[in-house]
Amino acid sequence: MKSRALGFAALLLGAHATAQEPARHQWDLLVGHSYSSARALTQPATLVLEKTRGSPLYSVLDVGALLRGSLADRTWLELGARAHAGSARPESQRVFGAVARAFREQDPLLVAIGAEYEADGSFAVERPAATAELTLLGGVPGLGTWVSPRVRLRWRPWIGVAWDGTARPYARLAADYTTGRVEAGVEGTGWLVQGSGRSFVQGDLSVRLVGGLFVTASGEAGRQPPRYEPSGRFGLGLGFRLGPS
Secondary structure (H helix, E strand, O other), rough: OOOHHHHHHHHOOOOOOOOOOOOOOEEEEEEEOOOOOOOOOOOOOOEEEEEEOOOEEEEEEEEEEEEEEEEEEEEEEEEEEEEEEOOOOOOOHHHHEEEEEEEEEEOEEEEHHHHHHHEEEEOEEEEEEEEEEEEOOOOOEEEEOOOOOOOOOEEEEEEEEEOOOOOOEEEEEEEEEEEEEEEEEEEEEEEEOEEEEEEEEEEEEEEEEEEEEEEEEEEEEEOOOOOOOOEEEEEEEEEOEOOOO
16 A cells, blocks of 8 residues: 555646647646646646644645646646545545546547546555546637637637446546636536446635735545546635746
């Protein structure tokens, strides 16, 4: 278990995902961006400390990192890792993950082929999987890009399938909005697992303090892999983000 945890810590020096192509031959390192390829958003890496009367101080941590670069014209690669952890989450509801994805723009679609690894907090349940997903490139206001320079609202749907011995189809919808120092985002995902549905929703509202430092309110509800156990929480804490939006 220790060796796996150390291996994951090393992966955190790697990275995590968006859905916008970087400039050709340019590589970017981003910290605090969403782990999901669907959510080309800017949720900060957040640390929340929770304290109730008669109980110790608890922590909630959500952090992702992404190394993103171009491979060729309209083709790029993302390597990422994330931790969905903290002492306020039971071990079964903590999630550690890593991902490698290659993206290709093929009008009118954006196609992604990749490999993912997810484990719970004790590494008792591990789920490596191959993935394939796609989304539309445009044609609708706000799809993948801001509605306009003044209306900074964007959204993106994805459909895909993960293969880990059995096929797990899924659909994901994400949206984000920013105005001045305020940023908000939400992402919902639904999976078909052994003939029954599972869903998970997470969102955040952030106010920039200075540089990459934010005050962030965040919440989550539903069931997420690898265990698909029910969970829900809301918290307020500090967030940090490094890299372009």
